[in-house]
Amino acid sequence: MSSDTRKRSSSELGFIHQFIPAANRSDQITLLLLHGTGGNEEDLIPLGRELFPRAAILSPRGKVLESGMPRFFRRLAEGVFDIEDLKYRTHELADFVEKASKVYGYDLRYVISIGYSNGANITSSLLLLRSEVMFSAVLFRAMIPFMPEKVPNLSMKNIFLGAGENDPIVPREQTEMLFSLFKKAGANVVLHWQKNSGHQLGYDEIPAAKEWLSNVPIK
C-alpha cells in the first residue's frame, strides 16, 4: 500500500496507470513515464521523482504482452518493430494522455515524457506523430522507431538522448541517426554518451538528465 494517499491507480481511460498529482497546485510539470519491456507503471516512479521531484506523474502500463511482458507496441524480433502496430499504439497512447489531461487537470504544454528502452522508442514515435502531447522528452536507450515520410516540426521541443557506449541492443549509428533526425526537425536536442554502459542506465546520466531538465525553458 502506497504512503502517498493522493496516488490514484486506475484501469480507466483505456490503460492501467498511476496518476500522482504535483506536490503543489502551482507546480505545472507532469511527467509521462514510459517503462521498458517487462516493466509496469510502478517502475519509473523513483526515476521520475529523482529527475523532477515536485512534478505530477502519469505512468501507464504498456498494453501489448510479449510472453507475458508488457510493452508499448509489438515487435517481430529484437529491434525489428511491427510498424503498423507501433503507429496505432502511438495514437492510442497520445489519445490517453490527452484524455487523462482533462480528467486529472494537467496541461499538455507542460508534459515531459521520460522513456526507457521500449518506452523511449514509443516516445520517439510520439514525437514524430503526435508531438502536441509533450513539450520535452528524456529518452534513455532509444532507437529510430521508423523513418517519417515528412520530417515533423519539433522546433518547440527539448530532447535529452541518453545512450550507452556499449549498448548491445541500440547500435551507435541508431543513436546518431535519431539525434540527426531530431536536429533536422529543429528540436533543441542533446546527446549524452554514458561511458562503460550498456542498455542499463549508468551512474552519471541521471544527474546529467536532471541538470538538463533544470534548464529546460518552461513557458
Ligand code: MLT
Ligand atoms: C524495443 O523493442 O523497443 C527495443 O528493442 C528495446 C527493448 O524493449 O528491448
